[in-house]
Amino acid sequence: MEGSPLQLDGPEPLWRQAAEAILQEIASGKLASGARLPAERDLFTRMSISRVTLRRALQSLVEEGVLTPSHGRGWYVSAKVPKEFPNTLESFSETAKRLGLTPSSDVLRAEEAPATLDEAEELSIAPGTTLFHLERIRRLDQVPVAVDTSFFAVALAPHLGQVDFRTASLFGLLIAAGIDLARAETTIEAHGADSALAQHLDMGVGKSTLVMRQLIVDASGRPLLSSTIRYAGDRYRLRTSFSRTGKFAWPVGAQPVASDRRGAA
Amino acid sequence: MEGSPLQLDGPEPLWRQAAEAILQEIASGKLASGARLPAERDLFTRMSISRVTLRRALQSLVEEGVLTPSHGRGWYVSAKVPKEFPNTLESFSETAKRLGLTPSSDVLRAEEAPATLDEAEELSIAPGTTLFHLERIRRLDQVPVAVDTSFFAVALAPHLGQVDFRTASLFGLLIAAGIDLARAETTIEAHGADSALAQHLDMGVGKSTLVMRQLIVDASGRPLLSSTIRYAGDRYRLRTSFSRTGKFAWPVGAQPVASDRRGAA
DNA sequence: AAGTGGTCTAGACCACCCC
DNA sequence: GGGTGGTCTAGACCACTTA
Incomplete structure (x- = not known):
């Protein structure tokens, strides 16, 4: 790996390429x-782009966790390049793929209805705005999990x-419709299963479930979609990765923890 | 708000200021x-900095969720400026403060011991490396939650x-010791409480608990600290916010994304 | 057409690391 | 020292929005 020039090409921005x-x-x-990259001055010369x-x-x-800069020494490839990108939750189908299982769904409800208060x-x-409601049982290899x-408002995507x-x-449909899903305000709790949920998931009433509620908003903070997913506690595990970004202190306090009392918010 | 010049000053980088x-x-x-910012050309002139x-x-x-750019129109203040920064978990003491409660801990274990396999x-x-073990009951207004x-290895912080x-x-101690806590690989599950946990948290055996395991790593991906927190399910709620970064397909949070495009990499 | 953000450049100087 | 990343600049051109 010497002065071999690197050819860039494509419609994407140069820095992306x-x-x-x-x-x-x-x-x-x-x-x-763990390897060190060639010096910046080498790289931008070979790629025929500017240093900026x-x-x-x-x-x-760096934001993807792939590289680490070290002032005065160089750029290094991270020890373990993360398969998942930081700060995103592994999706249902990604999980399925990782485990070698086949995902599927039963549709319990898919209809329009006016919004309650x-x-x-x-x-x-x-209130009264027409919403589209979707309720599904998610399965992995036919096992309900x-x-x-x-x-969400039907006006979003007819x-x-x-x-x-x-x-x-x-999500794929909404993104394809050009809808800007920027952020998801998320809460996660553990609850005992009620009878309806227990029946859908083929589990005992009162057994532990993981409840994840997400309010998906666009870049300006406007709410777009509400989503609640209830997992059978013994059949699913959420995975994610939290990063410190920029100059901000970490989940400081005592522990990387969040909490809330029942009923609040 | 016209051409009033803005004075910057401090040891921090100009862009931070x-x-x-x-x-x-x-x-x-x-x-x-929702307001529109003055044009970039106005701003950098008034601040006496370059456009870059x-x-x-x-x-x-933008990454903090405060602003939204709109090509050809301008920069806008987000509708709801998030108090918490995205992609970090609210800390225990932050939660306590928000709820107006007093956090405290009982120390169950705080000692050195050789690492098991x-x-x-x-x-x-x-294996055998000396580790520091810390086990605590976390309370809010004396209620165990x-x-x-x-x-972690004692060598990290004697x-x-x-x-x-x-x-x-x-976390505060480790950061103060100059340790680089860059990322936390996290899994979250729901389980029934075993008898020991139930006793510590003053709850019924088998009742739902939220179990969060985190492996904290430095910027190069090297593991630094292992942390497991078990919450009483009816007393706690995790809160966070997931963002889309750059051009990658979405966080999808457990939604069934059939399209499932692996971003780059 | 005018105004706005989006991308890119060439060059400079500083701060850190290591020999 | 010499090499490395970190910050900053002035200016150019392009793409999008609005009228």
Whole structure:
């Protein structure tokens, strides 16, 4: 790996292409875990881009946990390049793939209905606004692992009536419709299963379930979609990764923990 | 708000100061939620910095969820500026403060011991390495809400023997010791309480608990600390916020995403 | 067409690390 | 020292929005 020039090409921004090129080098093994990258001045010369652009690429890889800069020494490939990107939850189908299982769904409800007062308040819209409700049992290799209940204003994405949600992805559809899903305000609790949930998930009443509620908002903070997923406690495990970003202190306090009393918020 | 010049000053990087100045304008109400910022060319002139530096500041505020750019139209203050930063968990003491409650701890264990095979494997160190074990009952206004079990190599931070962990913050101590806590690989499950846990938390055996395990790693991915926290299910609720970063497919939080596009890499 | 953000450049100087 | 990343600049051109 000397002065071999790297050719970039594509419609994407230059810095994105540069980042991809570096990821390639890592994936192909030319840059091993823990290895030091060539100096910035080498890299941007070989890629025929400016130093600013190269640094933007490097910075983006830091945020993905792939690279680590060390002032005065160089850029290093992280010891363990994370398969999952930080700060995202592993999706249902990703989990299935990792475990070698087949995901599927039973649709319990897929219909339009006017928003109740509570629903309207949660989405910050007018009561009576037409919502689309979707409720599904999620399965892995036919074993039921969760019940997923979501709703959102139909105005967001019309023509969902004829979609087959046994296989379709709600998020995929919304993104494809050009909807900007920027952030998810999330709470996670543990509860005993009520009888209806226990029946859907084929488990004992009162057994532990993991309840994840998400309010998905766009970049300006406007609520778009409400989602509640109830997992059978002994059949599922959420996985994620929290990062410190920029100059902000970590989950300081005592422990990386969050909490709330019942009923609040 | 016209051409009034903004004075920056401090030891921090210019772009950080610029970001703080903008946050100030928002906090003081000069820039309301949803308001449009002055044009970039105005701002960097008034702040006497370059456009690149200003944009770095603006970009950092986008990542915090404070601003939203709109190509060809301008920069806007987000509708709801989040108090918590995305992708971090609210800490125990932060929660206590928000709820107006007083946090405290009972120390069940605080001692050194050689690493077992399992512990060594989890931290990627040699079995027998001396570890520091810390186990505490966490309380809010004296009500027990969680049992926290952590361990890490004593070599990381010596002299912890005489610390009073009834009030001290483990994370705070480690950060103060200059240890780089960059990321936390996290899993979350729901379980029924065993008898020991039930007794510590003053709850019924078999009742739901939320179990959060975290492996805290440094920027290069090297494991530093293992932490397991078991919450009484009916007394706690985890809160966080997931963001989409850059161009990657979405957090999808446990939603069935059939499209499941692996971003880059 | 005018105004706005989005991308990119070439060059400078500083701070840190290691020999 | 010399090499490395960290910050900052002034200016250019492009793409999108609005009128």
